[in-house]
Amino acid sequence: MKAKIEEANQEAVSRIQRAKPTLIDVSIAGEAIPGMKRNMILHAGPPEPWERMCGPMKGAVIGGMILEGLAKNRQEAEALAASGDILFEPCHHHSSVGPMAGVATWSMPVWVMENRTFGNRAYCTLNEGLGKVLRYGAFSEEVIARLRWMAEDLAPALKKALVRHGPIDMKSMIAQALQMGDEGHNRNRAGTSLFIREIAPDLVMLDESREKIARILAFIHGNDHFFLNLSMPSCKCTVDAAASVEGSSVVTTMARNGTEFGIRVSGLGDRWFTGPAGMVEGLYLPGFSARDAAPDIGDSVITETAGIGGFAMAAAPAIVKFVGGSARDAIRYTQQMYEITVAENDTYRIPTLDFRGTPTGIDLLKVVETGILPAINTGIAHKEPGIGMVGAGLVHPPENCFHDALEVFAEKYGK
Amino acid sequence: MNVKKISELFNKELVVINMGLDSFADNLRKEEVKVLPMDWKPPAGGDKRLISLLEKLDA
Numbered sequence: 059m060k061a062k063i064e065e066a067n068q069e070a071v072s073r074i075q076r077a078k079p080t081l082i083d084v085s086i087a088g089e090a091i092p093g094m095k096r097n098m099i100l101h102a103g104p105p106e107p108w109e110r111m112c113g114p115m116k117g118a119v120i121g122g123m124i125l126e127g128l129a130k131n132r133q134e135a136e137a138l139a140a141s142g143d144i145l146f147e148p149c150h151h152h153s154s155v156g157p158m159a160g161v162a163t164w165s166m167p168v169w170v171m172e173n174r175t176f177g178n179r180a181y182c183t184l185n186e187g188l189g190k191v192l193r194y195g196a197f198s199e200e201v202i203a204r205l206r207w208m209a210e211d212l213a214p215a216l217k218k219a220l221v222r223h224g225p226i227d228m229k230s231m232i233a234q235a236l237q238m239g240d241e242g243h244n245r246n247r248a249g250t251s252l253f254i255r256e257i258a259p260d261l262v263m264l265d266e267s268r269e270k271i272a273r274i275l276a277f278i279h280g281n282d283h284f285f286l287n288l289s290m291p292s293c294k295c296t297v298d299a300a301a302s303v304e305g306s307s308v309v310t311t312m313a314r315n316g317t318e319f320g321i322r323v324s325g326l327g328d329r330w331f332t333g334p335a336g337m338v339e340g341l342y343l344p345g346f347s348a349r350d351a352a353p354d355i356g357d358s359v360i361t362e363t364a365g366i367g368g369f370a371m372a373a374a375p376a377i378v379k380f381v382g383g384s385a386r387d388a389i390r391y392t393q394q395m396y397e398i399t400v401a402e403n404d405t406y407r408i409p410t411l412d413f414r415g416t417p418t419g420i421d422l423l424k425v426v427e428t429g430i431l432p433a434i435n436t437g438i439a440h441k442e443p444g445i446g447m448v449g450a451g452l453v454h455p456p457e458n459c460f461h462d463a464l465e466v467f468a469e470k471y472g473k
Numbered sequence: 474m475n476v477k478k479i480s481e482l483f484n485k486e487l488v489v490i491n492m493g494l495d496s497f498a499d500n501l502r503k504e505e506v507k508v509l510p511m512d513w514k515p516p517a518g519g520d521k522r523l524i525s526l527l528e529k530l531d532a
Contacts, residue, residue, distance in 0.1 A: 468529045
């Protein structure tokens with residue numbers, strides 16, 4: 059059996075290695091995302107009904123409804139959410155990913171990413187910036203106004219610029235960003251800069267006012283996390299290609315909804331294994347402390363699932379100024395992740411480790427055997443709706459997800 | 474030749490790798506022998522249920 063599992067894992071990881079995530083379009087959620095409906099709201103993590111949602115996810119849902127004109131204020135939104143007329147589904151069930159609350163509604167613009175090797179696609183909204191933003195649960199007028207500008211000005215301009223430019227090879231761009239001190243999850247300064255460098259020549263050639271173009275470039279430049287919403291769907295379409303390989307114990311999804319942390323395993327199909335979302339240990343913005351924090355939330359852990367993010371922290375020592383710890387810790391996290399992965403990435407490489415490939419393809423069996431849990435770096439949202447980001451730090455999944463998955467895996471494939 | 478090599482070994486400064494409980498090395502430390510603790514844990518943290526599941530898979 060061991061040989062068969064190893065063979066299946068090699069196949070799963072080979073699909074991850076051969077993936078070619080490519081940015082092909084900017085569309086809107088309602089048009090692009092498979093199965094999207096006008097009364098549907100997508101959210102991060104495993105399935106979560108409205109009544110169980112954490113504060114920041116409720117805040118983002120409220121904001122999404124106001125944005126869509128489904129509700130005028132918080133009270134109306136909460137009543138509608140509880141009425142049963144709104145369908146809440148995980149982004150992951152719709153080939154999508156969303157950072158933090160991960161809320162996507164019908165009219166929100168989305169990046170369209172295509173895995174050019176396997177033909178599958180993934181979708182993600184555009185990044186709003188840090189602080190008071192929807193994905194951290196804020197829904198004030200400034201948040202809604204920014205989202206409207208993103209839908210009316212930013213996204214259409216980027217769409218036209220992308221048509222002029224042609225598809226963008228995200229794998230090369232992420233690989234390059236890792237050489238420049240990013241890890242693709244919480245440090246995206248290099249990736250954002252590379253994206254501007256790529257798209258700016260086409261953006262400035264559009265038949266748009268100089269003020270409009272300048273605002274777009276300034277917006278992207280002012281948000282180091284802009285690239286996160288590109289790295290995430292890149293990783294999503296990468297690992298989706300490795301899903302449902304019979305006999306494989308490679309983890310193909312990790313995601314959190316602020317209440318639960320869930321994983322899915324290649325050889326076990328679409329089934330979620332969940333446990334309580336952990337509290338993030340990290341650094342807080344001025345005026346906030348651990349008392350304000352919501353539990354771990356967001357689909358951005360798709361980056362670690364694909365072999366970057368926390369798994370590539372050795373490439374991004376400067377990240378510790380954002381998430382805490384020392385530069386030595388950043389290297390140690392990556393080195394430890396080799397213990398629980400199947401392969402070393404043949405494209406994403408780490409200069410400080412003499413260009414060793416990032417640890418790629420989390421093996422459920424190795425996680426259980428070693429007791430080493432995946433290292434994840436992440437943002438921290440305020441626990442109440444309507445406030446926003448309060449910090450960033452490091453977190454691990456609950457180990458019972460892996461134990462429960464092993465029970466089912468051994469039942470299905472064991473002697 | 475083996476005896477010679479063993480003699481050489483014990484004439485050098487001895488560094489011992491300790492696997493398992495840290496207290497295994499207490500006596501060596503008292504004798505001022507350098508001890509390197511190995512970062513080792515029993516498989517699956519010693520959990521018998523999990524070990525049996527891994528064994529079912531020959532893992």
